[in-house]
Amino acid sequence: MNELQQALSEIQTIRNQVAHETEFRGYGPLSVGLSGLLALLVAALQVHLMGKPAPAALAVWVAVWAGTALVAVLLTGIETLTRARRVHVGFAREMVQAAVAQFLPAAMVGFLLTVVLVRVAPQVCWLLPGLWELIFSLGVFASCRFLPRQMFAVGVWYLAAGLYCLAAGSLTQTLSPWMMGIPFGIGQLLVASVLRFGYGESLE
Numbered sequence: 001m002n003e004l005q006q007a008l009s010e011i012q013t014i015r016n017q018v019a020h021e022t023e024f025r026g027y028g029p030l031s032v033g034l035s036g037l038l039a040l041l042v043a044a045l046q047v048h049l050m051g052k053p054a055p056a057a058l059a060v061w062v063a064v065w066a067g068t069a070l071v072a073v074l075l076t077g078i079e080t081l082t083r084a085r086r087v088h089v090g091f092a093r094e095m096v097q098a099a100v101a102q103f104l105p106a107a108m109v110g111f112l113l114t115v116v117l118v119r120v121a122p123q124v125c126w127l128l129p130g131l132w133e134l135i136f137s138l139g140v141f142a143s144c145r146f147l148p149r150q151m152f153a154v155g156v157w158y159l160a161a162g163l164y165c166l167a168a169g170s171l172t173q174t175l176s177p178w179m180m181g182i183p184f185g186i187g188q189l190l191v192a193s194v195l196r197f198g199y200g201e202s203l204e
Contacts, residue, residue: 024099024146026084026092027076029195035072036188042068043181058122061175062114072188099146106139126169129179133162136187148198154190158183 046064080099084092110132117125137158144151161183169179 023148024084024095024143025087026080026095026099027147027191027195028079028083029192031075031079032188032195033192034075036185036192038068038072039188040181040185043177043185046177046181058118058125058175061177062118062125062128065180066114099143102143102146103139106135106142110135126173126175127166128175129183130162130164130166130169132180133158133165133183133187135162136184137162140191148194150194150198151191154187154194157190158187161187 042064046061080096081092084096088095113131113135114128117128137155140151140155140158144155165179165183169176
């Protein structure tokens with residue numbers, strides 16, 4: 001029995017190693033592109049309905065974008081699981097786990113940072129868009145070795161957008177929906193383009 005368990009463990013180790021050295025083709029350009037359009041739409045609606053957020057509206061502002069992120073993750077997750085089972089036959093679970101492991105630390109840092117700033121330093125929450133974009137860029141850079149090489153340019157986009165939002169936001173120190181909508185809208189559309197052409201597939 002011990003020999004069987006050892007053999008199974010070695011097989012799983014080999015599978016995990018293969019997953020970590022194989023290009024991940026599970027991300028779908030369609031859901032990612034839709035998440036970019038969603039970000040632009042939410043920003044436009046937020047500008048129209050809320051105008052310039054007052055400090056009292058901070059919780060609503062954060063909730064709107066947290067909800068937007070959740071919808072984007074759900075859309076991407078559904079398509080990713082479906083594609084991974086079709087593209088990475090026999091290795092779908094390991095490939096998805098490897099991909100999630102690359103991005104999860106950045107996502108957790110973004111979540112915890114948001115909670116801390118909202119609770120103890122709401123006066124500096126105008127930093128959030130820029131900080132989120134910088135953190136997202138780290139997640140993209142961490143995932144680059146699993147994805148088409150053009151994805152590095154997307155990481156540079158989010159890095160530049162985050163730095164710009166921090167610099168521009170310091171002038172007014174207010175939360176702007178467009179500081180979220182434009183960087184993430186364009187960024188996700190760039191990701192969708194890289195996936196489409198990097199994978200050599202049409203949007204489906």
